[in-house]
Amino acid sequence: MKVRIVFLCLIWFSLLSVLQAQLPEDFYDLPVRSDFDFPLGLTFDGQGRMYVWEKKGRVFIVDTTGERLPQPLIDITEEVSDWKDHGLNYFTLDPDFLQNGYFYLYYVVDPHHLFNYGTPAYHPDSTITHAPSIGRVTRYQADPATGFTTTLPGSRKVLLGESPSTGIPILWEFHGLGTMLFGEDGSLLLSAGEGSNGLKPYDKEPDTVLLTYQALQQGLLGEDEAISSYRAQYLGSPNGKILRIDPETGDGLPSNPFFDPENPRSAQSRTYALGLRNPYRFALLPGTGSHYPADGRPGVLLIGDVGAGAWEELDVATRGGQNFGWPLFEGIFPNWTLWNQPAPPNPQAPNPLYDGANCTQEFL
Known part of the structure; x- marks a missing residue:
């Protein structure tokens, strides 16, 4: 008993010493504001103003004196699905924001809004949670007449997810949208999770946890995408990827590694890196990349990919086309949950030996 008491005391004093530790010189721990809702x-603009985005779908400006402007720059709470990991996941300013006023929102669309907006069934106060939906990217323009503190009416432009079938499928309460930022070359980069719990190779049947079956009925994804965590490996799906798009059109850029000139808005054309589980946050390594989009080098990406049960990953994407292995690998080790189960066929990888008679496996 005495040993246990001494041990607990040591833990307590160790914790107390950490709590009382002094910050390094020139570091300060000060509250800025506490009047935000989640x-x-x-982020900051070139004038030092701070932009804070709330999960529910509002963006506020804090001026250089520390005062929050009373009205939000934008409020899209009516359109945003705010539950579990989902909401207004990211906000970013255009590199030339103080000249063009453009800013970008990356969010999950409320299913009621997605399917009913513009119809008699729509009601602005209605919301649906725990249901499949899509991730969307929209661009707006701030009004120069108000010092870029309000949004110009009619400036909304959907870059990705303009319809239920063209967004990033949201198929679980986790592993949805992540980060959105600009590359050194002016391209817009997005991270998206694979939308699955990774327990089986298919997820097209009714399930008490996953939402893929309902999403299939609603046309949010195709049958070929109902492959659970293998979406991270499939170029026909935007899930489990880093996407790289043109901030003006939303198209994939021709310098992307898998670009298809016949379909520039496809998941394949937009894919920059793949094999990711839940890349919730990533950052651009300063001083890397090219200034020219045609070079296909937006910069080195440092990707925080949330682990399943064994490893948390920090992935370094130095070039387009890199594959980080999920769901067959977690870190550098096999993910045995799926390793020992047959993988779904890849319709983008036809078997050259298939003849329908002697070889009946059509795809690899």
């Missing part, structure tokens, strides 16, 4: 992130 803020997910912040």
